Amino acid sequence: MPDRPQQRAKWRTVAAGSVWSAVAAGSAAAAVTALLLFPSGDPGPPAGFGQVPDGGRGTGTAASASARAATPPGQKPVPSTGPTGQNSTTRAQGAPPVRVVISRADLSAAVVPVGVRDDGRAEVPTDPAQAGWYRFGPAPGDAHGSAVLIGHVDSRTGELGELAALYDIRAGDRVDVQRGDDTTIAYEIVARRIVKKDRMPADVFRRDGEPVLTLITCAPPYDPDRGGYQSNLIVTAVRSAS
Amino acid sequence: MRKSRTSVMIAACLGAGALSLGSAVPAGAAQAEDTATVSVFHAVPGLTVDVYANGDELLPDFKPGTLADPQELPAGSYDLKVFEAGADPKTADPAIQKTVEVPAGANATVVAHLSADGKPQLNAFVNDTSAVAAGKSRLTVRHVAAAPAVDVRANGTAVFEGLVNPKEDTTEVDAGTVSADVVLAGTDTVAIGPADLNLKEGANNVVYAWGSADEKNLALKVQTVSGMHSQPGGVDAGGSGAMASGNSSNAWMAWAAGAGVLTLAGALSIRSRTRQDA
Structure with missing residues (x-):
């Protein structure tokens, strides 16, 4: 997808920095009042939905055999029969992901490989317009495991990140992951969870079991004295036909 | 097995006549959970061999530099003998001989190699799977x-x-x-x-x-x-709290502070860009 000709509305600059900065600024010129977009409604913690395929984890490295059976009842089954051209899962590692697109939610983010910070936490691209692919885990298109994409929900400067659009997604939304070899892996969103940051579920970074795409950003509550956002928003998508 | 985080120890009993087991399978070692994962690496240059465990051929025609795929073996004691390839184990003298203890749950590699002064020997190493x-x-x-x-x-x-x-x-x-x-x-x-x-x-x-x-x-x-x-220890994927206005008094106070915020935001953005961490 080409770069957008202009930043979309959600990139509007909103209140940034500390309360005191804001208060100090309160008496400043009001000429821009008209530009202020007051929050309409409450964009705070979005609701979770759906059920996350457990990937057959807990059974060790031979989990793939039971992965399909792990799809919960009532959930749209994952198309699983036969390769479908370029989207077929093979054992070979495909080209790394370069862009993730959720058209219905107006999300399009360049994807760059990321690893682990010195403090052991996941690396996140500095640019909130980008998503990071956790390069030590599975890649989109791999036959097994959870391919993880991570992106900022907002920056310290107050811009909303591209993955803030995950607040707007619905079950059934299509996700396309474009790879460096011009192939695309298609997914369909099945679940969204909000979990405490120190309670990252074990399935998120699993490397075996059913192939899924996991998108992670941050979620309220926001506590500036405790490192900012206290939760993660985790979206799970399963492979779809094309 | 490969997920095992159990800290394991393997005791390699120095061979010379320590034990001489007649049967291939150690006594009482039939349960699946009593197995060990054992790989064998042949690191004696110039000598193609047959490897026997408790009298049974384990690796025939085993060439130097070869690492045999890991095998699930019953835990227990193994009398390992390495013969020149094709030799009759009943009559020939083994080139190397040693008895190793393979504990349940262990991931181990048995290595046939040269000592520092060039004598063939067998050693068992535990592979740390923590x-x-x-x-x-x-x-x-x-x-x-x-x-x-x-x-x-x-x-x-x-x-x-x-x-x-x-x-x-x-x-x-x-x-x-x-x-x-x-x-x-x-x-x-x-x-x-x-x-x-x-x-x-x-x-x-x-x-x-x-x-x-x-x-x-x-x-x-x-x-x-x-x-x-x-x-990873966690994912820190937020910055200003701009997406948290619902629950954040901080954000609401900022809104209330009014128009000036916007003009200041540009300056803040420059100052804070370098310390954005998540």
Whole structure:
């Protein structure tokens, strides 16, 4: 997808920095009042939905055999029969992901490989317009495991990140992951969870079991004295036909 | 098995007449959970062999430099004998003989190799399968070559120093490719390498220095034991709290503070850009 000709509305600059900065600024010129977009409604913690395929984890490295059976009842089954051209899962590692697109939610983010910070936490691209692919885990298109994409929900400067659009997604939304070899892996969103940051579920970074795409950003509550956002928003998508 | 985080010990009983078991399967070792994962590495140059365990042929026609795939074997005591390929085990004298104890749950590699002074021998090493931190790689080096003490370097920096046959040393390093070489201990005299090693994340990358200095066939062999990866400590993917207006008094106060915010935001953005961490 080409770069957008202009930043979309959600990139509007909103209140940034500390309360005191804001208060100090309160008496400043009001000429821009008209530009202020007051929050309409409450964009705070979005609701979770759906059920996350457990990937057959807990059974060790031979989990793939039971992965399909792990799809919960009532959930749209994952198309699983036969390769479908370029989207077929093979054992070979495909080209790394370069862009993730959720058209219905107006999300399009360049994807760059990321690893682990010195403090052991996941690396996140500095640019909130980008998503990071956790390069030590599975890649989109791999036959097994959870391919993880991570992106900022907002920056310290107050811009909303591209993955803030995950607040707007619905079950059934299509996700396309474009790879460096011009192939695309298609997914369909099945679940969204909000979990405490120190309670990252074990399935998120699993490397075996059913192939899924996991998108992670941050979620309220926001506590500036405790490192900012206290939760993660985790979206799970399963492979779809094309 | 490969997920096992149990710390295991393997006792390698020095052979000479310690035990002589008649049957291939140790007594009482039939349960699946009583198995061990055993790999065999042939590191004696110039000698193709047959390997027998408790009288049964385990690896026929086993060539130097070969690492046999891991096998699930019942835990217990194994009387290992290595014969020159094709020899009759009933009449021939084994080239190497040793009894090893393989405890349940262990992941071990049995290595037929040369001692520092060039005599064939058998040793069993336990492969550390405890969890590896996210982004890290476990690097283990085993000195099984007919060579003196060595240092092992990665990208020119010594990782292990003064390693002697048949010892091993292990550490955790950042995952990724390094240029490794082996030098005579305390010197810059390269004995092996340099060679690029892809140290895989979440795995134990076991590097064997094997062969013979006198025969000028020193080499490296890599065994990868994977599946011990950990997840990152967490994901910090937010910044200003702009997306948290619902629950954040901070944000609401900022709104209330009015129009000036916007003009200030530009200045703040410049100041804070460098410390944005998540």
